[in-house]
Amino acid sequence: MISRDLIFVLGGARSGKSMHAEQLANDSARPVTYIATARVAGDAEFGARIAHHRERRPAHWQLLEAPIDLAGAVTQIDAPEHCILIDCLTLWLANLLCPPEGDGLPIDRYHAHVAAFEAALLNAKGKIIVVSNEIGLGVVPLGAATRLYVDELGRLNQRIAALSTQVTMLVAGLPLALKTAGRA
Structure with a gap:
């Protein structure tokens, strides 16, 4: 039996995943820390988002x-009776693989970041809600860099779904339970 309280929320662009995750955090009746993974907006449209x-x-x-x-952030603020909302893994991965400086992290450093994040989730004492996009439902993309990202x-x-006690996918604003507490 998994003792941690880890909820994973997936969905496509504008599926309602962030709003759903925010509602879960609000409903937890715990103090909430929102971890934003986006870099400073590089254009007006992203700034508006x-x-x-x-x-x-x-x-x-x-x-x-x-x-x-992300692992350091989770470890820094994790506490019993606290809720952490991470939005989102999609942008975090883009930051790791496609930094603004041009060259991505060497693959071994990228994997080290992912392993550290996974360890932080495994050791968490509070409630954690993680948001990510599901982008693998379409065609295989052209270009090696895009395929690597997908x-x-x-x-x-x-990996995060396997660790989670609950996994929900949002489609057209509707939550679909993929994994519920007590059911693998």
């Missing part, structure tokens, strides 16, 4: 930005 997320969050939630060291996100999503 970030602003929309900020406006929707309750003002009393704490915010921690962790575009690279493949690595699929692998990362599988």
Whole structure:
């Protein structure tokens, strides 16, 4: 039996996954820290997306930005009776594989970040809600870099789903339970 309280929320773009995760965090009746993985907006449209997320969050939630060291952020703020909402793994992976400096992290450093994040989740004492996109439902993308990203996100999503006590996928705003507490 898994003793941790780890909820994984997946979905496509504009599926409602972030709103659903925010509602779960709010319903937990615990203090919430929102970990944002996005880097500073590079264009107006992405800036508007970030602003929309900020406006929707309750003002009393704490915010921690962790575009690279997600494991360190979780470890720093994790506590019993606390809720951490991580939004989202998709942007975190992009930060690791496609940093603004141009060259991605060497694959061994990328895997080290993923392993450290996985360990932080395994050792967590509080409730953690993780959001990620499901992007592997379409055609195999052209280009090696894009295929690497899609493949690595699929692998990362599988790893987090395996650790989770609950996995929900959002489609058209509707939550579909893929894994519920007590059922693998």
